[in-house]
Amino acid sequence: MQKTRLRHVVLFGFKDATSDEEIDEIVRRFAALPEEIPGIEAFECGVNNSPEGIDRGHSHCFILTFASEAARDAYLPHPAHEAFVAFASEWIGNALVIDYWAQEP
16 A cells, blocks of 8 residues: 555643633644644644543543654644643643554555
8 A cells, every 4th residue: 555645633621611712722723733834734623422432531632634754743832732732721621642654545
C-alpha cells in the first residue's frame, strides 16, 4: 500500500465542570487553526455518538490532515497551536493523540 495523507487524530474528554459554551469555544479555536498554520490540508471534528460505550471518557474527535510528516512536525510547535493547547488545557480532562498514514486500497 502507498502512503497517501497523514492523519492527526485528537480525542478530548472534558472535565465535568466544563460548560457547553467553553467546549464550543475550544472547538471554534481548534477549527480556526488551519487558517493560521500552513500545512493543514483538512480539518474535521465531531461529537462521539457510538453506542459501544468504550470511549473511555473521550467525547470529541478532531482529525487534521497533512501531506507530510514535515508539515505535521511544523504544526506541533507552531505558536498558534501552542496557544490553543495552553487555552484548552484548563478544561480537558483527558486527551489522546494518534497519527497514521491513511491508506487507499
